[in-house]
Amino acid sequence: MENFAENLDRIRARIAAAAERAGRDPARVTLIAVTKNVDIATVQQAVAAGVTDIGENRVQEARAKFPMLPAGVRRHMIGHLQTNKVKQCLELFDVIHSLDRLPLAEAISRRAQALGKVVPVLVQVNVAGEETKHGLAPGEVLDFVRTVAGLPGLAVKGLMTIAPLVDDPEEARPVFRELRRLADAVADAGIPGVSMEWLSMGMSNDFEVAVEEGSTMVRIGTSLFGPRRA
Numbered sequence: 001m002e003n004f005a006e007n008l009d010r011i012r013a014r015i016a017a018a019a020e021r022a023g024r025d026p027a028r029v030t031l032i033a034v035t036k037n038v039d040i041a042t043v044q045q046a047v048a049a050g051v052t053d054i055g056e057n058r059v060q061e062a063r064a065k066f067p068m069l070p071a072g073v074r075r076h077m078i079g080h081l082q083t084n085k086v087k088q089c090l091e092l093f094d095v096i097h098s099l100d101r102l103p104l105a106e107a108i109s110r111r112a113q114a115l116g117k118v119v120p121v122l123v124q125v126n127v128a129g130e131e132t133k134h135g136l137a138p139g140e141v142l143d144f145v146r147t148v149a150g151l152p153g154l155a156v157k158g159l160m161t162i163a164p165l166v167d168d169p170e171e172a173r174p175v176f177r178e179l180r181r182l183a184d185a186v187a188d189a190g191i192p193g194v195s196m197e198w199l200s201m202g203m204s205n206d207f208e209v210a211v212e213e214g215s216t217m218v219r220i221g222t223s224l225f226g227p228r229r230a
C-alpha cells in the first residue's frame, strides 16, 4: 500500500489529538495495527514504517505470517480463542485480548506453565450485551478476575471490548465509559497480581472516542490498510 506511511501518520495524529482533548498523554496509547486478511508483504511494510504492535484474530493466519516478521514486534491475539488452539497461540503471541471464560483461562495457565511463561491477558467484556459477540457480562467481571488471578502462568493486565458498530461514534461512548468504570472497580478491589493498566478499546470507526474515554490500546485495521477483501 503506497500511502501506508501517510495513513499511519494521520491515524497517529488523530490519536494524539483525541488524547490531548481528554488531557491525556498520547504516549500512553498504543496503536495496534490489525493485520487480519492483510498480506505479509504489506505487514512487513507496516513494520518498516514504524508499526510496533500488530493484531491478528486467527491462530492459523498468524502461524502462516509471523515467521516472516522481524523479532521485537509485539503480537496481539484479538480474536475468539478456542481452547484447542491455546498451545499454538502461546507460541505465536505475546498478549491475549480475548480471555472470556474459565476453561480458557485454565488452558492458558497450563500451557504457559509448560512453556515457563507468564502470559499477559485482557478480559473481554461484552458491554452492550450483543448476542453476536463474545465476552463476559459486566456484572461477571469482578468475580471472574478474582478467580483467574489465582491461576499461575497468566497475568490479568486489563479489559477489552468491541463496541457495537454504529453510524455515529458518539453512540459508542457509553460503552467505553462503562469499560473504564469496570476497570476502575477491578483496580479498586486490589486483587493480588492483577493490574488494570491496559484498556483495549477503539477500532477504525470509534477510536477517537475510545481514546477520549481512556483507551490505552486501539486496534485499527481498515483505516490503516483499507477495506478487507476477506
Ligand SMILES: *Cc1c(COP(=O)(O)O)cnc(C)c1O
Binding pocket: 034, 036, 057, 078, 079, 162, 203, 204, 205, 219, 220, 221, 222, 223
Ligand atoms: C478486525 C478487528 C479490529 C479492527 O477493525 P477495523 O474496523 O478494521 O479497524 C479490531 N478489533 C478486533 C477484535 C477485530 O476483530
